[in-house]
Amino acid sequence: DIQLTQSPSFLSASVGDRVTITCRASQVISNYLAWYQQKPGSAPKLLIYAASTLHSGVPSRFSGSGSGTEFTLTINSLQPEDFAIYYCQQLNSYPITFGGGTKVEIK
Amino acid sequence: QVRLQESGPGLVKPSQTLSLTCTVSGASISSNPSYWSWVRQPAGKGLEWMGRIYPNGNTYYKPSLKSRVTISLDATKNQFSLKLTSVTAADTAVYYCARATYYSDRGTYFDYWGQGTLVAVSS
Numbered sequence: 001d002i003q004l005t006q007s008p009s010f011l012s013a014s015v016g017d018r019v020t021i022t023c024r025a026s027q028v029i030s031n032y033l034a035w036y037q038q039k040p041g042s043a044p045k046l047l048i049y050a051a052s053t054l055h056s057g058v059p060s061r062f063s064g065s066g067s068g069t070e071f072t073l074t075i076n077s078l079q080p081e082d083f084a085i086y087y088c089q090q091l092n093s094y095p096i097t098f099g100g101g102t103k104v105e106i107k
Numbered sequence: 108q109v110r111l112q113e114s115g116p117g118l119v120k121p122s123q124t125l126s127l128t129c130t131v132s133g134a135s136i137s138s139n140p141s142y143w144s145w146v147r148q149p150a151g152k153g154l155e156w157m158g159r160i161y162p163n164g165n166t167y168y169k170p171s172l173k174s175r176v177t178i179s180l181d182a183t184k185n186q187f188s189l190k191l192t193s194v195t196a197a198d199t200a201v202y203y204c205a206r207a208t209y210y211s212d213r214g215t216y217f218d219y220w221g222q223g224t225l226v227a228v229s230s
Binding site: 001031032034036042043044045046049050053055087089091092094095096097098099100101 | 144153154155156159167169170203205207210213214215216217218220221222223
């Protein structure tokens with residue numbers, strides 16, 4: 001199985017901050033990587049697919065980059081509604097796997 | 108608007124079979140090139156993909172669950188289902204159904220999810 005390691009697992013930030021989350025894959029996954037946002041009691045929501053493509057309706061302050069084994073999710077000017085847990089997911093090969101998550105909390 | 112809704116018992120006894128159904132509205136379960144998946148999440152933990160089914164019935168299961176999992180679909184009801192046998196407390200989780208859509212040559216990604224349903228395994 002392809003392991004995805006997210007860092008940090010927790011971060012504390014203020015409204016307006018720029019936040020970067022990293023996802024490292026144990027094998028090359030090309031750019032078959034997605035980022036999801038999950039709020040308490042809700043299902044994950046697709047933010048970014050194909051490593052850098054913004055899903056429909058997602059604010060442009062979210063962006064993704066990377067290829068191969070290292071990927072980043074950046075949130076520019078963090079908003080109150082962005083405090084959540086973020087997961088990366090690889091769909092390069094089966095079984096599909098998720099990173100362990102990064103919890104973004106208010107400082 | 109595409110909507111997915113999980114349904115099924117919220118409590119299952121150990122060693123029994125967990126059965127859930129996902130009802131899809133706003134899209135046909137037979138539409139290509141999508142597929143349908145189940146993902147679960149124990150309380151306070153991360154997401155675990157369990158398996159997927161294509162409209163033609165082709166399935167793939169996470170190897171560690173393969174001996175216990177069956178995913179099927181009923182196109183007449185626009186539903187797909189999950190069965191997990193011989194459950195233990197470790198199978199207690201929120202179970203989500205999800206649709207994966209093919210984005211040209213960029214791959215297939217989970218764009219719609221159900222709200223999730225909590226299943227507890229306890230006697």
